[in-house]
Amino acid sequence: MTTRLELHDITKRYPSVVANDSISLTVEPGQIHAVLGENGAGKSTLMKIIYGAVKPDAGRVLWNGKDVNIANPAQARELGIAMVFQHFSLFDTLTVAENIALGLPPDTRLDELTRRIEETAREYGLELEPQRHVHTLSVGECQRVEIVRALLARPQLLILDEPTSVLTPSAVESLFATLRKLAAAGCSVLYISHKLDEIRALCHTCTVIRAGRNSGVCDPRQETAASLSHMMIGSNPPRIEHVERATGDTMMAVRGLSLAKSHPFAVELKDISFDVKAGEIVGLAGVSGNGQQELLAALSGEDRRAAPDAINVCGAAVGRLPPGRRRRLGFGFVPEERLGRGTVPEMSLADNVLLSLQTPLTIAYGLVRRNVLAERAASIIERFKVKASGPAALARSLSGGNLQKYIVGREVMRNPKVLVVAQPTWGVDVGAAAQIRAELVALRDAGCALLVISEELDELFEISDRMHVIAKGRLSPSIKTADASTALVGQWMSGLWPQGEGAHVQA
Known part of the structure; x- marks a missing residue:
């Protein structure tokens, strides 16, 4: 043949x-x-x-x-x-x-x-x-x-x-x-x-x-x-040590978030409520196209139609605040789209640091401190083992997995109080995925509140303390990861969860 x-x-x-x-x-x-x-x-x-x-x-x-x-x-x-x-x-x-x-x-x-x-x-x-x-x-x-x-x-x-x-x-x-x-x-x-x-x-x-x-x-x-x-x-990926710890104060609270469709094919968000506390990872599962994109836009500040008090970050009502104001409160965000939202393809890795770090550290008296940007980019490349020619490399020149490591690293190294991550290990090899998950768990252990939105159920089971499922714009009750199963989450992904329990966190 x-x-x-x-x-x-x-x-x-x-x-x-x-x-x-x-x-x-x-x-x-x-x-x-x-x-x-x-x-x-x-x-x-x-x-x-x-x-x-x-x-x-x-x-x-x-x-x-x-x-x-x-x-x-x-x-x-x-x-x-x-x-x-x-x-x-x-x-x-x-x-x-x-x-x-x-x-x-x-x-x-x-x-x-x-x-x-x-x-x-x-x-x-x-x-x-x-x-x-x-x-x-x-x-x-x-x-x-x-x-x-x-x-x-x-x-x-x-x-x-x-x-x-x-x-x-x-x-x-x-x-x-x-x-x-x-x-x-x-x-x-x-x-x-x-x-x-x-x-x-x-x-x-x-x-x-x-x-x-x-x-x-x-x-x-x-x-x-x-x-x-x-x-x-050439080796086996490191195991993630995920030890259950006591949680702290509520760092992000969403209450009664309802948003009409922003375009004819969007998903309407219906009375979404949940909390994320300091020192915990809350996982959000769901079939793509069930409201994750709309929820991310509302949380990040891209969509500012929510009532001011529908989204609360670090004690402040942020429903109408732009992304920059939310970041100054300690909010971090990793979008699901690496090129276009997570990075500007034609900009260098150093210049892309400015997308999430516009402070006196990087901008002084109206001038960009390029040496600081280059140092920060080099630190991310080294810590997260990003394969790139250096801080001057264009974002589009990196492989998908290496660009993902860079974007996650850029947010982790800001030490945010609240971090929302969408598809953290999409297209990332087994070793790099283990590293990213370990960094997220370490951030949790340092007191950060994390919401991880992923369609990788194995990933959510590995790093989450609690889980929700989103289906047709509605949010399921919260369930401890230890009490969940793939079969149960799969059932909930069809919208079949216990009714009458609301969508609030179960302690």
Whole structure:
């Protein structure tokens, strides 16, 4: 049988790093092939070479047994290669259907395309509304758009870069069923993920990349999560010591927060109430698109329609205050979108410090203290082991996982009194995820009040003291993590929690 894809000695150099150093890879027809490695190991660069978005400096690419030079993504799509990027390539002001139409022939009818999108989304269990504008979608919903767009092409090779990072367990199972069905029909899948259990459950073969080089090839079904982790990072990730402690004063209180839809496709928030106390982590679970985006906007100050006393931070009513005023009270915030909200892509890492630290430390007499910004950025890079050329590196030049480490580090090192974090380890490798979670737990132990919004249930169970679930704009009662189970939280994610108990914290 002719192999679907062969890479021989692929090399790609950048001024400050060799991203791929003589990497070889073989993918058979109908094979689900994992590519595993740390953040910055060169996985995404390799996938972009296959997709024609990056040109290699050396090496050969064979497609169905023939040498090819894939000059651009359009040629890749003609060959039958589709890719879902970790960072989405969507236009905010266009609808879902219009975004998907951009990659199709000019004579494509939008009404026919809308029907195909709905059919494909329904077939694969990926709920989508083709008429919605992208700027109204959550990160999880944007990921569904990218996956459906790729599936519409009926590819021979589907490349997925962290496809389940913001999907719920049920959606992950649905996606796996889809991929197995595609593989059974002869489609090959290149699957990049940091979730070792997923790779072991789904993939037939795994190529491990470390520091831009081949580190090994194995059958992940015959490996343990520990052995895969060791192949990837050379050691096992540190265990998180999460000791139950007494909580302090209430540092953030939300009372009766109700907000009408800000646009036709938004989720209405309905009478949301909860507390977060000093020295605790409160986890918030839920299926993407159930009000998390709207709640984050209200808490951060992006949406200031709430009543002043509906949101209280450190004893102050902040419902109508802008983000800067909230930060000066001791509020910290990590948004779910790394590029665009968490950082300005075209700005350096040092300049991006200003997004959350505008104090006399960084600005004096109207002048930016660039030496202080550079020192702070260098400290974040060192403490959080961010792979970057230095404080002057542009935010967009970092891999997704390394940029996430930088953003979380920027907020942690401010020592906030209240920290709201959305999807803290999205697209982050196992070692870095353990470090980020350990930093959040350490911040909690130092007396910070944390609200962690995540679609990674394992993550919430690992670090949370208490949990809520959000569904259709409503908040469940609070439950101690020790008393919760995956089955119970999954049931609550459908809105099926005990009624009449309100949504207030249970002591």
